[in-house]
Amino acid sequence: MSNNNLFAALRASFPSDLDAIAIETDNNLFYSWGDIERSTAMMANLLVSLNLPAGARVAVQVEKSVEAMVLYLATLRAGYVFLPLNTAYQSAEIEYFIGNAEPSVVVCTPANFGWVSKIAFNAGTEHVFTLSDDRTGSLLERAAYCSAEHQIAVVQADDLAAILYTSGTTGRSKGAMLSHQNMLSNAQVLKTYWAWQPNDVLIHALPIFHVHGLFVALHGALINGSKMIWLAKFDPKYVVSKLPEATVFMGVPTLYVRLLAEPGLTLDVCRNMRLFLAGSAPLLIETFGEWQGRTGHTILERYGMSETAMLTSNPYVGERRGGTVGFALPGVDLRVQDDAGATLSANEIGNIQVKGPNIFQGYWRMPEKTKEEFTADGFFRTGDVGKIGLDGYITIVGRSKDLIISGGYNVYPAEIEGYINDMPGVAESALVGVPHPDFGEVGVAVVIAKPGQQLDSAGIVALLKSQLANFKIPKHCVVLDALPRNTMGKVQKNVLREQYKGLFS
Template sequence: MKNHNLFAALRAAFPASLDSIAVEADNGLNYSWRDLDRATAMMANLLESLKLPAGARVAVQVEKSVEAMMLYLATLRAGYVFLPLNTAYQSAEIEYFIGNAEPAVVVCSSKNFGWISKIAFKAGTQNVFTLDEDRTGSLLERAAHCSDRHEMAVVANGDALAAILYTSGTTGRSKGAMLSHANLLSNALVLKDYWGWKPGDVLIHALPIFHVHGLFVALHGALINGSKMIWLSKFDPRRVVQKLPEATVFMGVPTLYVRLLAEPGLDKHACRNMRLFIAGSAPLLIETFTEWQQRTGHTILERYGMSETAMLTSNPYAGAERRGGTVGFALPGVSLRVQGDDGQTLPVGEIGGIQVKGPNVFKGYWRMPEKTKEEFTADGYFKTGDVGKIDERGYITIVGRSKDLIISGGYNVYPAEIEGYINDMPGVAESALVGVPHPDFGEVGVAIVIAKPGITLDAGSIVTTLKSKLANFKIPKQCFVAAELPRNAMGKVQKNALREQYKNLFT
């Protein structure tokens, strides 16, 4: 029987020389491919020794380390379901995730063992281990007694669950997106081809590993290509610039690119061996895109994906232009359309809801059959909740989230459009537009604007400038200049926090 386990495919891609370096860590240690094979075997054997039920969940909230990455691979290898949790989550959130997912195993940092183990045991979890970034903890102590050989669990078909990723929960409770072995493998193989991965590629891995970008896109990309990783437990712009001459691929969120541009050592010489810079997880400002081109001679490749689907679209690696402000074309095998509220597919250039279908699209939300049904169309397309348009050349532009849409006096206002105009104004670093309740219009826009360092902005002048460019119903009713915007771990602006902050402005 063919083994559809994702780990089997990743393991098959390991280079012939298992003693070559797979991971160069920032703690001075080098891990060979043989180390990855043996350590994941030992951890997989530990998990199997616990006699867990089929499909058991392994919930993990630990700091980034090579051992944490090995635990993910071991969970796949043993045929269980990996549940990564953001290290920023606090007790109420952890209580919800553990209560909802009912993991058989919880792995946490030693410093959090006291309170996390209480929550876990109360919820019925039998096994709680610790794992720390300095290679200590009860998980490694126990695994050290297990065999370093493991015959991989056969996953009878690719539909078996590999991971559950909880979405950020900007509208109500977080939902657990169920991703199968086949979902993740299909995406890894498509991206290997689409992004031109080749022998000798080296990836700088500077992203967290509790999220699609770092855990799936970056990690699977390197592993399915048998590529060495330069592993940074935390993003350090100076360290990245130092390491660029030894690497060929870098993946980051827009905030990381902004911080790299602040490093004086970033120039064309530092990037002389680089092949590809990829950005995603949040919109990249056109200014960052252009400045990166000028400083490094490289054009950032923007792509688009989500927890429920892994990657959906990408700007081209070769053969066509990488266009700033767009997320490129639908990936091979992905069908993407833009629909209006009436369920009709919209013509070129018109803004509507983005819907997708493909082998990478998740199986549904964990224990939410009604919600799952709601999010899929009758003909099997997933409603992403993103709003966008496709131009005459087929490039896709994301205009915002449908929940961010502001309906003011019966008119649709798309925040990304107004933010684009504000961001183009002199002295503006960034902006966010959110809708808040209004007694006359139902909802109106409020703009929060961040100034560039050393610049003083006048909120009134920003509104006046907008009035000369846009229809009146699009003009924010209030504008505030702030020091920063609230963000999640991946650098996305948390508009729900801004809506909450300003919700009583007009009521």
């Protein structure tokens, strides 16, 4: 019987010499391929020993570490469902995710154990463990007593492997359900499309709680049996110092901007590099051009989503065109339609829809929402707006609704507006995205007071910081008498964007 477990495919790609170095960390720790094999087996055996129900969710909110990566792989190995949570999420957000996903296991940092365990136990979670980025915590203490041998769980191709929460434009987050086949098919396509080489070394400088770092980067290196240089936190000076030892780097545009600020970034330090990849947010054409001039390399831009993993990519061989996301990947059908459902001609701007083996299974416990997001013929409505050129290059020209992408993270105004509107004295609010030289885009909150009430913009921001992840916090808040509206009474966010677009320039 064939095993469709994603971990089985990754494990089969490990080099024959298990004593070879698989991961070198930024604090001079070295992990062999054998270490990964043994540690994932021990952690998988710990999970199995808990007698979890089939399809049990393992929710994880910890700092980036090799052990956190091992926990992800062990969850796959044992046949359970991994649920990564952004380390910046605060109590109101964690309460929603745990209540909605009903995980059997929650793993958090030791510092957060008090409040996270309270939320988890109240929601019916049976097991709460801790994991620190210094290789301590109850999870590792328990796993240390488990066997280092484990038979990889047999799963079906469509069995769930992960749930990624992606905020909705109309409020609460939705859990995108990704199967083993969704992620494996994508990893296999990218291995070929990006021409991974036997001697490749990846600098892993991304967080591991979303698609880019957890799936694209991690799966890419593992399915190629490639060594990783592992950074717990992005440090531009350290990255530049390690470029001569590496061949592949993946980053969001913000990381490229910060690397360009380093005087040490030269043609010489990039001499062994094969590929620089960018995604998660649009790369400014100025950054694209400056990178070419400084390093002699052309950044390869691609496009994907939590619900789909990677969808398109500029070519590895051929023109990597700045301002575009290249072509649909092999196996991905991509079309652009108007609001009436008619497929548009080349260079006509419309709604991007996709179909393929990498497209998610639907939204967790939201059958109506899932149905709504798919067309009658099975295409997923991405919510992005774009066009396909005469020569096939795809350009994303905007995002439906009001999504803000700040430093590579999605910020949905409706969610933040909900928190502001609940504050004492607030009548209503509007959050818009404006250009920012470092983050690409940041939020500006415009708040209206109730009659006779006084509001303090700094106080509003301070209260938000106690409730929400830092990347969601508006970089500027202003209190006005009224919001601009059209004749139908709808808030004109385009007017606000225009009004504040030069705030950070």
